[in-house]
Amino acid sequence: MYEERPSRLAGAVVWRLTPGDDAARTVLPDGCMDLLFSEGRLLVAGPDTRAHVPEGPPRAWAGLRFFPGTAPALLGVPATELRDTRVELTDLWPAARVRRLRDRVMAAPDAATALEDIALDRAAECGRPDPLLRRLVESLDAGRPVAATAAELGVGERALHRRCLTAFGYGPKTLARILRLQRALALARSGVPYAETAARAGYADQPHLARDVRNLAGRTLGELLGG
Structure with missing residues (x-):
């Protein structure tokens, strides 16, 4: 089952996905990028130009979908480097920093809200989007x-x-x-x-x-x- 709500980060959406049928797992291009958490891993979903179906058996996900065009400034990497990919956050940020963030998410009552808090902290560092x-x-x-x-x-x-x-x-x-x-x-x-x-x-x-x-x-x- 998929559910979402507006984020406290302007234009973003907080979402959760619990395991369901394969069709529900298909992700369509939407102009956005996402910060993801699943099974102890922090990942980034780059901008899609085609439908994406996660590999492996269905599993639970928590995510923060950024407003189109705003994620690269927060992540510190051009969107072209992430197009049609899912990458570990450790590929973009120092491993020690990502471990602290992962532990923060895992200790939180709600993983999706913890991702939102991380993005809000990062946005405060980066300033307002273009x-x-x-x-x-x-x-x-x-x-x-x-x-x-x-x-x-x-x-x-x-x-x-x-x-x-x-x-x-x-x-x-x-x-x-x-x-x-x-x-x-x-x-x-x-x-x-x-x-x-x-x-x-x-x-x-x-x-x-x-x-x-x-x-x-x-x-x-x-x-x-x-x-």
């Missing part, structure tokens, strides 16, 4: 073209692409596709017919929606909704 990133996400999520978004933000398209690679792990066009996918899934899950979902989410037509879902999620829209 406000341009939130404006970028909001503009692309509203369906605005990349060129129009760059002009709106007062940033050249090449400069915007470089900043996106660092913050999101891929360029603004890929980010726009992923955000569009999430809009479509939200509409379809609420019962909106597929043709209307395609139009409202910003696809050319229903076949375009079907192709993009298959490319990014590795499954059909019907299979995703059924799962």
